[in-house]
Amino acid sequence: MKTLLFSLLAAASLHAAPQAIFDGKSLEGWKVEGGPYWTVKEGVLVGESDNSEHKKKGSNLWTTKEYKDFTIELEFRYTSKNVTDERVDSGVFLRNSSDQIQIGVSGSKKIDLTGSPYIGAKKGYPIQAEGVEEAMKAGEWNKMKITAKGQVYTVEINGKKVSEYTSESASEKGPIGLQVHGGTLMKVEFRNLSVEEL
DSSP: OHHHHHHHHHHHTTSOOOEESOOSSOOTTEEEEESSOEEEETTEEEEEOOSSTTTTOOEEEEESSOBSSEEEEEEEEEEESOSSOOOOEEEEEESSSSEEEEEEBOTTTOSBOTTOEEEGGGTBOSSOOSSHHHHOOTTSOEEEEEEEETTEEEEEETTEEEEEEEOTTOOSSBOEEEEEOTTSOEEEEEEEEEEEEO
16 A cells, blocks of 8 residues: 555656746746836736837747746736727747747737647648637636647647647747737736646
């Protein structure tokens, strides 16, 4: 019995418990690339383009830590800041700046492709997420879960699986990134970000 218990405990220890990657107070553990659009407000990580000299320029926020196989869970919501261009274009980068899971409206497709993989090497969206409209709560906090295991990306929104894709351009290891896309005035918010290394 002791041997069985030891084996079970050893197996459980192979997977690290989920770790918060945002402390709710600062950008510690992150680095900004591009415009100075990232702030922390009342426990929320905010990416917001502005009307200054940086207007409509893009900006990414990257973890300082690199990951191999992992599951990231987060909550997000977004709003447009421009009545003439209501596009909000964000996403989660997976180990490199080429592979991303979309949040919001694609600048090229002009439709909401939340949950779909954007693959830079293919210059677009090789597949489109399914069932997102039914799963999403417009204007509210929504939960996204992304598992990156080897070349396979699996995405869930509010507990519903919406896409799975095998990427030939997947990196073995790299940071996780968040995006404020250039070319539009927008605001995207994140909270409760955690990563489980697999």
